Amino acid sequence: MDVITTHVNADFDCLGAMVAAKRLYPDALMVFSGSQEKSVRDFFLKSSGYALDFTRLKDLDLSCVTRLIIVDCQHSSRIGRFAEILNKAGLEVHIYDHHPSSLGDIPPQGGTIRECGSSTTILVKMLMAQGQSVTAVEATLMMLGIYEDTGNLTFPSTTTDDYHAAAWLLEQGANLNTVADFVTQELTSPQIALLNTLLQSLETFSVNDLDISLAHATVDYYIGDIAVLAHMMRDMENLGAIFVVVGMGDRVYVVARSRIPEVNVGKILREFGGGGHATAASATIRDRSAIEVLTDLRQLLHKMVNPKRSAADLMSSPVKTLPLATTIAEAREVLTRYNVNAMPVLDRDRMVGIISRRIVEKALYHGLGNLPVGEYMHTEYLRATPDTPISEIQDYIVTQHRRLVPVFDGDRLSGIVTRTDLLRYMYAGMQQQNDAVYDLAREKLPVRKKDVLHLMARHLPKRTVQVLRDLGGAGDSLELPVYAVGGFVRDLLLGNENSDIDVSVEGDGIFFAETFAARYGCRVKSHIKFGTAVIVFPDGFKIDVASTRLEYYETPGALPTVERSSLKMDLYRRDFTINTLAIRLNSADFALLIDYFGAYRDLQEKSIRVLHNLSFVEDPTRVFRAIRFEHRLNFAIARHTENLIKNAIKMGFLEKVGGRRLLNELMQIFKHSDPIGAIQRMAGFGLLRFIHPDLVLTTENLRVIEEAKKVITWFDLLYLGQRVENWVVYLLALTSSLSDDRFWKMCTRLAVSEHYREKLIELRIHGEQVLEVMERRVAQHEPVVPSEIYFWLAGLTPELLLYIMAKSGNDDVKKFVSLYVTKLQHVASSITGNDLKALGLPVGPRYRKILDRVLAARLNGEVLTREEELQLATREIDQV
Template sequence: MQIITTHLNADFDALASCMAAKKLYPEAVVVLPGSMEKKVKLFFETFKPFEIKKIKEVDLDKVKTLIVVDTRSVQRIGELAQLLKKQLKVHLYDHHPKGEDDIKADFEITEQIGALASLFTEIFRKKNIPITPLEATLLCLGIYEETGCLLFPSTTERDVLSVAYLLKRGANLNIVSQFLKEELSREEVSLLNEILNSLQEHLINGIRINIGHAVKEEPQDISHIAHKVMDIIDTDALFVIIEMEDKILIIGRSNTPQVDVGLILTEFGGGGHRAAGSATLKEKPVNLIIDELVKVIKQQIKPEKVARDLMTTPVISVQWDRTIKEVEGMMTKYGINAMPVIKNNKYIGVITRGVVEKAIFHGLKQSRVGDFATTDAYTAEEDTPLWEVEKNMVELNQRFVPIVKDDKVVGVITRTDILRNLYEELIKKFKISKPVEVEESSKNVAKLMKEFFSEEIYEILTTAGKLAEEMGYGAYLVGGSVRDLIMRRPSPDVDIVVEGDGIAFAQELSKKIDGKVIPHPRFATAKILKEIIRNGEKKSFYIDIATARTEYYESPAALPKVETSSIKKDLYRRDFTINALAVKLNSKNFGLLIDFFGGQRDIKDKKIRVLHNLSFVEDPTRAIRAIRFSEKLGFKISKHTENLIKLAVKMSIFEKLKGPRLYEELILLLKETQPHHSIKRLADYGLLKILHPSLEEKKLYSELARAYETVQAMELLFLKEKYRKELIYLMVMLWNLEDHERQEFLQKICVPENIKKEVIENIISAEKALQAFPSEESPVEIYTLLSSLNIEIIILMMVYAQEQQKKAISFYLTKLKEIKPLLRGEDLKTLGIPPGPIYKKIFDEILKEKLQGRLLSKEEEIEFAKNFGK
């Protein structure tokens, strides 16, 4: 015999689930362990959707299979729990979280979803099990009631899709509305007022918990009254204690994921899920129940975040005896508005920009900063709950909170940090529609990392995270690899930034992954060379490790001065928002996405945007980089960023550039984009004339387009020789310039001397070869002309060759280039020909014959060699 059961005081989700289970187990009998809620009973008596038997009507000794729905708690199935002591099969269907007294099942389907009725609806849809309009209506009632008409935070997309499916199957929303409509009777209104008047609010780790109580003589369903209370008051969670004649009922409701009502009420023999639950107790003083309830809530609600989770470290601080004028310079250099003041390595107060500026206004710029520091500013410790930090910052009107340990500043929390956290918490609480950067900023992307990184890289990243935890560092994956990860694109780069000693970290990591460290102490960076065997082939790649740094520029376009800093400052020094993303690698928060500057929003909007308004003044090569990313990724440069590029050109910032940075950016632009489009974009922004004024006057765009098509055609030929397409495009840019203009251009962009010499020589060789090109299609002459030239010169020739010459060059590359004599010197010795200059003559003549389509086999070459000279 099979029986189907559910929890005590069955609601619509329980009744609908029993009906659904009956369709899956047609031979089973539905047996309820207790009563139904008032409106559930009214629905059942009105429509009689299926048969229900009482426990006394069933011979429990004959039960072989117990099917439990909408609960997994042993205590919540009442008398039927005794069956679990017998030898029988148990099948379980539930959507509540796990608990300590869970029923042990032989078969179970348990998933976190708004309503169990949604789960059964999905089963019916997948198995094509037909349902009647009445059955669809009951399932709809279960979903609507359990999810608060799809408004509870526990509602999932699957619940909504299930309702849509049920509506297609004839679910009657008029009936649903009729049975879920909550019209209060006079007695219920009186009970509601009693609860509201008794409410006491408890602030537990920043979460507002309201607890109310009332007395009701007649037992009946009052869960809808709890919903009414939640609608009236503004609270995170509510617990209502109702005293009845022979028992006490606790009903819980929650609006926040930090309060799991079901888990809390399991301590009182009840249960439920995160958003709603209930428990029934024997008679006990209400004040004792409230004390016990508060105690359990305190144990369950831990601070979700503490100061350590949000603080920035290391901290830029100032010694107490520095002058006000010096502090002003430091604030401007680092772009900050407040700093801790230190004396003898211990924290003594805070100095803000406002105080500094007023002091200078009053002629006190040579005074010591310690004299004007706020010494009674609020400070916090690493383990201080974040809600407490937020509360004090607001109440004390303080924009900057030092985090102190043993009188030393170990971190700071700013007003911006708090605002971002508050916004994210608001989004999480209400699950409202939000911009992508907020949605993703608290997202964990570990699964994406596992999907888009190779197995070797993923293992290295997890190892790095564990090592960071051991060393007390913060480790982050940064740069283009994070951007590409968000865009669901594989990336070959692995850049790790460490809040700590980057070189020491690299040395320890290399031991764990069996790599080789190449340190760069001057820059506080290191590379790890890692070799792997893949498909029987040895491959190697580099992992870049850097110490988290901040940088400042002493003058426009100068090389930056770099100092160690926090991940936030490290990301702020980068070029564009899309490249200022990071993923935490520490094992505690592995995969946590960090986005301080809205990079994900810009990825979603396909936009290139600088982080601050002086970005191009500090490093004008970022203007070329903006075009490169725009063309490479198909993104648009934001209007404000465009204006800043034009301003940098107008201010002649590029004239102040030193070193090879301009060349490096130009080469990357030519390498990673379609050059004709990118060069046209440079011209549109006035950047091309900066490289050389003559470039805009030439037929540069059409020639680069032709060069791009030529390179694309070369790739189709699968040439074995490697070539640098970016140098080919650079040579095309120089082709129509005079000799002195070429030299000026190469000098302007600081091309390395060896590259400069190679480029000039290649252009001259290509020009001469085109002039000397044979007028007739002689394979021997074509081979003689081209075989001495490198592949880059030949591709350059293709760009400027006439149609007949192009055909000849293509013929050389596809046919003639690989033709070689099959005979070797040893073969000539075997023929009795003594070694000497004669060998070269023989091979040259054999080659000529083969180029003309003769001597098709080695035997024919042997015969030719035998008769050579006769």
Template structure:
């Protein structure tokens, strides 16, 4: 059986979506999961809806359902008894919905979710695409859903697609008279009374500077169209935000409406198990009194409503500045070093002017390099306080055309706001696509904060969460701000296990680490040169702690020079946007995700992007990291970032890298679970040929790497407790086929250690002759295989297994690993000494002979070894003193 259903308390959009879905699934049965709104029930009774043969839920055998089509919802808590079959593996789920994502959304094999005004709009588009005809009655019903859910196209959630869908349905004869009669109904006497109570009970609260109206009403029986009454209340008082709580019978109905972006009513009603859109939402509350529900609502509003930003939330600090007596050349060097275009000019700790890069460049062009900055600075400028509003900031930066806006507190510069800071706030992403003012001021679009507390609690072990909370509490005592940052936060959002935790402190990182270690009774390893520390909790858990810092590079591919800075500047020095996310740990902000550079967006779009165009110039190792992350996460490198990689390779920047750094990045790629896709990309970008002009990652090399991957997996499954440097097997494969001279050049380029260099050359000298010589012999004894393979390390033998095409070779190496390599004799040198054999090289000869006999099955016990030795070397026993014979006999007895 196929069933089409929707949410409980179904409205016109839900019913219309069910009718539309029936056209797409002709064999499906239509079933409401629960009650319907009063208006819908009246329409259902007074129309020809019986022709669609809606079934009652009690007449449906849930065990027979093999496909469930959900429309206008995907929240498991809103589908009634159908929740019982959602997790059955034999039930296929198809979803059509227009509501925002929630934490309890059902996952379907087919899922069509679009942010339009009504779900029936989505289904109408599908009907149009498939050329499915409608009659006038069907078109009218579908139009009802669109008109109701868009408020007759007056709600802010209405999209162009809703207008287009309504126009399409009108062509099929949708009756606007019927729609008008149903959508705009006269209020009953009961409804008028409830509306009057809502008006009298309405109270306005100032929450974070935003006015929110809350109204309550209590009646003994259910009265329909409560949402309509709330809408009228909003219009009568011209309210921006209204929440209405209505107790009817044994439950409370919450209806919410919002005209402003700062209040997302869909997010707020979700706390009560409800849902909806940012502008319109509802919930049904049980087990709370009306007063308790109102108190709970106020608590949620205080935590969810985010105010307009002030200067202190937009500014960057600490401030990079130049002294008034500094030369133009010195000022220009500071701007290049910190990659800024404008900065304050200071004198004795007081701001006296502003200077821009354009002024400095023109001054240098006019040969004024040695003049003082004070001679060319702008001394007429505006400043703001940390509490300045967005309007004040815009006035200074836009209307007064000031490039940088100093933020002063008690006469001291505590931060600066640039035009870029303002644009990053007003524009959703770096594409510079304009938005409406409502969209621009939506806190959800700020590159700032959002709570991911639920993700933290879900993904991290309880012990780790406790450690992070303890760190936050201690940081509060020091008046520090503290954050978890980087890959740890990225993988948290990707739901990938990662306990490699990096902590950044806006303060003294070493002081904090020492204090935390003392409290916890653990060890802290400090590095004063970089003001970093490592907290060692156990062998498996170590946490890196650092002061927030900024890096700059004196020349391309140089090692960075580090200076202390703020969180924002610390994150700006990182490689890719997805690694710039931070998690606040201080108690008041714990679980807040901080995103200055669009990292969340790029995670969602599965894109690798650098933060600025000189990223690969400053650090070419980021090229290999971009490729590694792209393949590890199945992301894609953004178009601009890809062009920058190509340009960096063309400019020869990787050749300027130190060999050890180059090798470290290659090693990191080869340590990935499957390095093949990354190596393929390295070859596409021309990175591999920088190691050797003859190196290519072609189909033949890819086949070799697949075999290497297989033999590594085989070895690790066979010998679970034995360590293996898997990356070295891949590295041997990567260099296979190069001439010895090229191998030496690669070793020099990567500055391999002398041990690794010698081992690399030795391996290649031995492997090919061995494969062509020894293994081509008609027969090899176990002792021959042992003696031949024993000088090789496991990594080299695995390379040999992958390199050869002969099954006999692989079988011989497998036997060596499993049967031969751990074989040893029971007789030792002390036994030879006991029978009077003088110590010397003869010991090695004798024991090797015994070992060969063991390997070849000639001896199996200690007694066999004595007999074999006596038969092989009788001369050793003829002059043995009687007491030595006795000792030997005793030894045999033992």
């Protein structure tokens, strides 16, 4: 398999070069290695006509890639997960890049690397040489790449090849209006003059074996967008780190960009009162000259730029390990013997995971001591090499909350970098410790904070924001920390509507709710056993309040035991990381987002992850919840979490889940407007057997489910004012292949109440009988009058009517039901039994027969008025 890719945060040159490469490698898949720049994302959103055949990285099997074509990049650190296969035997790598080669680049077996204005130009020149032609759409995309990287053919790095390529693309039909709409606007004359001055002053020098560039200028007037110039200079000259210093009047502006992990420009410019992050930062300095700032900056660089260090400089070796076959009970003995809190797990000589003491202890608590560690070990971890930079290891340990990183020499585990090793490196001179502690779960988790007031203003009604402020104010008066938590916070960050507000209080939640209600004229419903309450506003708006608490499980699948705890422990008890976010509501820190467990990262990566490896053991219903969130949010269940789901299913833990809890999870899945993907996912995991042992997803009941979606959508669009329980329709559709007695047993398994169970099975049987009658009549090709349809379907619930439409594959039957739903069910005769009595008919069973005859005539259009109905009734009476 051939794959075309580029660096993460792809720009238009990446896009244009990939499209051009597709012409040279027509059978290759185009796959972005990561995110794209905002301008490229905007292009895809606004220019839907430019449909491109891209494959998502998560849909690609990396092991099948035999040739990797990389454009606009030569560095393994910038191609995301594709770096994992660079050492794969037999892999052929082709590189097309306009940046000069440098040490540490990916060694290519093909392609072209030469300096010019853009990578797209290199590939376009090859297309020209081969005599190929391209479509107008392709030409426009390639032109976007050339214009962006050459500054509309004005950058000093522009070559004659760029002009020739642009001219050829114009001949091929490139749309310059589209290019002008999306490429960054041209620089102003003052900006161009300043750029030239900065380029003339540019110098590069070495600090601890790292190349750092400085450029400076002084002007008499203000020039905006210096950051754009710094970005251009970095890209034009292929600089690793650049600091641009510009004096303007009584101020000096410093802008920095860095591609070198050891040069953290945000940290450096904070010394000047500025800020930013490791790769981009700025500072504004008053009452100093540019020369003074340059002098101080040079001194600061020698002080703050760390020399390159790699994993080989820090790792501990040899490493204590556990065989894959080791049981949980045996693992505890080994961990205790060596006084460590985690160990790598090996399958023969190959590392396959990491087991931590905390997971071992919890597994033993649940009686799982005889199982092998492979069932619950961590299987996702950074695979460092001796050359992996310490900065990368540091980022992984901090952001992923890990205590160790394994170091590999090829496939052989050669060492471990622990958090202790990292701390020794970061804090030279600290007292050395001899204990190696590799623990993945016991560390004190760092909290990440972020102000989300702007998101609240953008996505929430003003009334909701005010209520949140009022909740914080009530917490202030009681000296209680108050937080919005859970799905409300998750959906706020995703920009999804969610009016269900959950509040956690570090203290007495019921007392807090009662105090708030008294102040704002609300009612309170309290649940003392669980320390929860519901605040009900006069207009019916509700807020759920709970004391922060922790939970533990006596046995797998049991309901949890609850105890009061801290916010961190309250969040740790939740199902998935994306639901562990909290927003502080107290006045001093209002709208401060708190993230203990990397939830914000998982939202960005669209990943569903559990917080610990026994999550599905303690509450197996989380398996269904994972599928529901994956489908509803269009996320993906993380690989390790998926392995834990499979283990929970294999171990039969879902058999211990109470029927009512299982039904509640199914109802939540089936209430979605399109649950088909979730149902297929459940079937893929083998979960349907826990609903009924004989339930499988066949081609036929999948067809019924798909039809159910169509008829539910149709019914919703009718706006009839009738309420339909969609979940009932989907449940009937999913189980359409089950016999009546198996359906009854399924209802019993799901703890459906006996009364509703009897009603449901009775309606199902009736519906199946009616369906059989209608299909038989259609097969006989006999005309069907409206009254027959009415009396077939009268008394059936809307859910059963929609199920009949979904199950039948006959269009005529669907039309019968549609006619009944839209017209016939609302038809009624004008006369009643009193009218028959007035006509002299003795009370008796003939009343029903005559009234039905009159109604049938009304339905069939034989009578249109009350007088005609009375005449018909009189004739029916006189026939006796």
